[in-house]
Amino acid sequence: METAEKWGLTNRRVQSYCVENRIAGAVRHGGVWFIPETAVKPDRIKQGVKKNPAKRCLNVLSLFPGCGGMDPCFEGGFDVLQVSVNEKVNPGWETRPVTSVRTRLPRTMFKTVFANDVMKAAKAAWCNYFNDRGVP
Numbered sequence: 001m002e003t004a005e006k007w008g009l010t011n012r013r014v015q016s017y018c019v020e021n022r023i024a025g026a027v028r029h030g031g032v033w034f035i036p037e038t039a040v041k042p043d044r045i046k047q048g049v050k051k052n053p054a055k056r057c058l059n060v061l062s063l064f065p066g067c068g069g070m071d072p073c074f075e076g077g078f079d080v081l082q083v084s085v086n087e088k089v090n091p092g093w094e095t096r097p098v099t100s101v102r103t104r105l106p107r108t109m110f111k112t113v114f115a116n117d118v119m120k121a122a123k124a125a126w127c128n129y130f131n132d133r134g135v136p
Contacts, residue, residue: 085103
């Protein structure tokens with residue numbers, strides 16, 4: 001809130017900058033972003049101009065994710081057992097070892113923008129999933 005006032009932006013815009021990793025040193029703890037006082041306001045990206053045009057993003061709309069479901073698998077960027085990665089099927093994957101038995105899969109071009117379910121337990125799972133990613 002202080003940063004938004006200092007930079008003349010809305011709270012939501014500052015949150016977006018944090019989620020996009022455009023504010024150096026910004027860290028999220030318990031759903032709250034902590035921004036260093038010395039942080040510099042990011043420059044606005046001109047409309048229609050992307051920093052990395054080679055990296056495409058495809059939005060995923062999930063109308064029945066189930067309780068946790070398979071939707072996060074579209075996005076990647078999570079830990080799995082190293083033995084479950086088939087390097088013959090996916091030779092280009094650049095996995096990152098996390099422990100001696102676990103590795104982190106690379107992010108994909110997919111982004112879940114909406115997920116809805118009729119089960120209360122599924123809603124709770126997805127609310128928790130999106131809250132961790134800066135989406136209210």
